[in-house]
Every structure is written in C-alpha cells, then in structure tokens.
Amino acid sequence: MNGEAIHAELIAVPVAVTGSHPRVLTLLDGSALPAGPLESGHRSLQAGLRTWAERLTGHPLGYVEQLYTFADPARSRAGRSISISYLALTREAPMPLGGRVSWQDWYRCFPWEDRRGQPLQADTAIRPGLDRWAAGSAERRARAALCFGLDGAVWNEDLVLSRYELLYEAGLIREAVHDGHPVQSELAPGAVMIADHRRILATAIGRLRAKIRYRPVVFELLPGQFTLLDLQRCIEAIAGHSLHKQNFRRLIEGQNLLEETGDLAAGPGRPAKLFRYRPEILTERAHAGTRLPLSRI
C-alpha cells in the first residue's frame, strides 16, 4: 500500500506586468524558472515553493496558485520525480544581484502570442512551417486552423498551451529534439528554456488569461493606485490583444470594482484620475463572478 519512493520538485512561474510588458522572473539569463525540491522542512507545498523562489531570486512571491503536476516517464533507474508547478503574481522590482536572475518579457518565448500590434507579423514566421506540417492531412489542417485561428476560425487567446504543443509536434520548437522528435529546418521564433520550462510557462499564460476574465487577479499585478489606462494596458499585456478604450471604462465603472483616490496622474495629455481597488472587492470578488472585456481587437 505504499509504492516506491520518488522526489518532488516545486516550480514557480512568477509573473509581473511592467508598463505594457508581461514579465517572468527567470534564472540563467531567461532560460529557467525558479525551482527546487520539496523538503521535510517545508510546512506545505506552497511554503516550500515560496522558500525556494525567494532563496533563488531574492524576490518574494505574492498571490500563488497551483498550475499542474506532471511526472517524467520514469526512464532513469535513478528514481522517478514529479514536478508541481505554480503560477505566482507579483510586481517587478529591480534585480539587485545581477547573477543571471532577471525579468523577461514572456512574449520573448512566444512571439506569436502577442497580437497587440501587427497581428500577422509573428504568424507569417510560423505559417510556412505549419503549412508544411499540415500538408496532406485534413485532420492536421483542421487542428492548426483551430489553434491559430486560420481559415476563418477565430483566434482563441486561451489556447497558449495547445499552440505550443502543436508547434512542438510539428517540429517547430527546438526543445522537441530532446524528445527524439524530428525538427524542421526553420524553427518558430522565440527563446528556448531548459527542460520543459517553456511548456510550463505556456500553461501559466493560458491559465492567467482565462482566470483574469472572471477573477480580479489583475489587482495583484498593479500598484496601489493606477489610472484606467494602466489597468487596460495590464490586461492587454496579459491577454495579448488590444481593447476598445471607451467600452473598457464603461465596463470597469459598471463593475464597481474601483474607487477614486482623488489624485490625478501627470502625463502627456489630460491628467487621468487615479483609482484603487475597493477593499471589499478583495474578499467579495474572490467569490462573486466578474466579467472583464477581453474580446478581440
């Protein structure tokens, strides 16, 4: 009734949004996520995760949420290990110890996920490879169309992981070579990470995009007070697409999530009112449903 002994690893995906840039806290100059083994000193999985992340990066995690647990295929006789990954939301702080610890724009790893500017630029880079993979198979063509919004299908921003996995399967992701997978000559653009850390990041992005639509987690990513445009930019950064400004304010104001601080923000044009979250929200909205305007364009 016990099974064999294994090792458990805790992996964090610490996310922040700075200006219009969604960021991840990484080790090894952007190629690894903070991670460490579960130890007996850890009171809980989350506690162990926080300990490791803070020790490795010097940065405390804020809101933490479990993502997914996976196991390696037990190939090595050295014993199996399972990895438990977590999404963490914080605010970016300058990294004092430059020791290869750094915040990285997450679209550096997933250029095709950022559709805010020219929606087609990154796509043209992967389109040929996709077509080559899908050629001759109606089933593959259909999958590619659904994942990437081709042939009249709509782009679904939440499918980050599905897209990564499809590119992996199509041999357009460099990491695929570890798997003995055939790899095409021109790969999809985007920075590589060690082991399956890029895959975990894809999971985190997808989860955050889905979550932000019905839970007010954005608040974990913004400072104490902010303008409506700040809020909009933050959501756009995560969602990877732009929103209609006037409708965005209408919706936010209708939700009664915020209250004015009374101050104004300086800037190029007319000064904007500063807001903060209504304190009740943090307990209340954690339960009640919230819908934010995260549709296309």
Add this chain to the structure above:
Amino acid sequence: MNGEAIHAELIAVPVAVTGSHPRVLTLLDGSALPAGPLESGHRSLQAGLRTWAERLTGHPLGYVEQLYTFADPARSRAGRSISISYLALTREAPMPLGGRVSWQDWYRCFPWEDRRGQPLQADTAIRPGLDRWAAGSAERRARAALCFGLDGAVWNEDLVLSRYELLYEAGLIREAVHDGHPVQSELAPGAVMIADHRRILATAIGRLRAKIRYRPVVFELLPGQFTLLDLQRCIEAIAGHSLHKQNFRRLIEGQNLLEETGDLAAGPGRPAKLFRYRPEILTERAHAGTRLPLSRI
C-alpha cells in the same frame, strides 16, 4: 539538489449522471474514492490512475482531468506523501461485484448543493449553525453571505469547495474533528467520507460545474443519443439548479453542437427527437469556446 524521498498517491473522482442524479463511484459503501500509490510500472500519472481505478472498481475511467495536488503536513516521521487527484467522467454501469463498490448520489455528501427542488430545505438545516458561527463577527457574516448567497447575495454554484471549507471551519463538518478542530453539536447534514475524500469530491464538483459552462464535457456523460431534455437534466444535475426549458433549447440549437439522429424517443407525452453530438465537435469545441445556459432558477 534532490530533497528527501516521498510517496505519491493517485486519487480518482469517477463521475456519471444517471437520469437526474449526479453520481460518484466509491469504495467502502460510499465512504472512499478509488486511490492507489504511483508505481514504477506506471507509464504516466494518468496511466497509474486508470490502472488503480479499474483494478479497484472494475469500471474503466473515460475522460480524465487533473484536479489538484496536495501534501500532508509531514507530521509523521514515516515520510511524507502527496496526493494527486483527478476528475473522471464516465457512464454508470451496474456494479457486478457488490463488494462495497457502489455508485452514490453526490448530493448525499453535500445536500446543500442541490437547489433544484425546494431551494431552502437543506439550507434551513445549516443556517442555525452558520449563524452561531458568524455571530459577533462582521467578517464571518460577510463570508457566509457570499458563500451561501445570504442577505441578498446571489448563490454561486461554483463555490462548492469554499462552502465546504467554511462549514469545516465553522465546526459543522464531522471530519473537522480529525484536525483537532472544535465541532458544533449539530452538524451539517451529509454523508462523511474517509480522510479528505469529501473535500476532494467538493473540488471535483466545483471544477465540473465551472467547466461544463465552456467546454462540451457533458457529452462524456451521456449515451450516444439523447433528447434535449436528457441533456438538460444532465446539466441541471451537475449544476444543481433548474433551467428554463425553451431557452435551453434555443441556446443549444444556436450552438450547432448536435445533429438529429432521425429517431424519436417514446415517453409520456409527445415523442422527442433524438440527437447526437456532431462528431466534429469533439475536436473543434475542445478548442473554441462554448457557452451553456447555466444561470439561476
């Protein structure tokens, strides 16, 4: 770089809907979920889970989705263990080996979650205990109101776990006694399960209720062909509340999820058309979003 060795347990929550009853496949006459340790023979976590569940119950799991991973607080020196829980969707089959393996109505464990009939009956049973717990604390009163839709707040069907945890904290759940928690004299109604299995079931119910709204997972729970009322009853069983019949059909038809088989179902009144899922849906809708009408009443 390795940490100490631990044990991993795989726990399944096999769900089916029979008629209007949401059901769970259990061991020990309803008091335990199928579970077993991860072993080196298992190719993957899911494979291990399926093996154990099938061995223990004789019933194969269908669609499987990871729920949550948690660790015990490492109190025993015997070594730590972590549990990885899964939601599984199948169809009920009669249990041939009566050996304490059985399908149970899940509202047997959570009577307050079924709001289809008289929405208040079960609540009146827990209301006094809740009030006693919340008396004197505005913060507790607010939490209770949000979780249970009191004082004008709306009932949020997804908060199954939050409600269970609040009742636990309020000392209204018998399992709380294991935790050294004080327990009130009259407990909330509902069948008890071993260890934290009831809590895992609560997690599964909440996840399924949330999921059913945007992914066509109901199809895993229904037979090959069914009437629109069958589909509605199935969704109502999971969601725990009733739906407006005409609007339900309007929505379903508008989604273009189904196709007629051409046959009719017999029954008390006018015969209903039989439908099946459009085969494309199973791949397509897994990606595109679907919204089902799961609002109140």
Add this chain to the structure above:
DNA sequence: ATAATTATGCTCTTATTGAGCATATAGGAG
C-alpha cells in the same frame, strides 16, 4: 495660440438573456 495627446461622456446598433404564451403530438381515462 496651436497642435498633439490623452481622458471622458454619450449615442446607436446589434446580440444575448430571461420570461412567458401558444401550439403540437403523444397516451390514457371516460
């Protein structure tokens, strides 16, 4: 002053949703 830039208010059109009325088609009772 003027241009450029951002904030903010308001309208208009088009879905989507919630609720209910009305009709159709079956079996069973009298």
Add this chain to the structure above:
DNA sequence: CTCCTATATGCTCAATAAGAGCATAATTAT
C-alpha cells in the same frame, strides 16, 4: 371518440450587455 394530461416545440417581448464610433475636455509641447 373526446377530453385530460404530459411533454415537445415554436415564437414574442422586454431588459441587458457588447461592439463601434463621434464629440468634447483638459493638459503639455511648440
């Protein structure tokens, strides 16, 4: 056969929410 009951199915109407765009306000830079 007719009426009653039960379920299926079609359709309307009002209230809301969502998408898009026009217009005006309040600043800073030139």
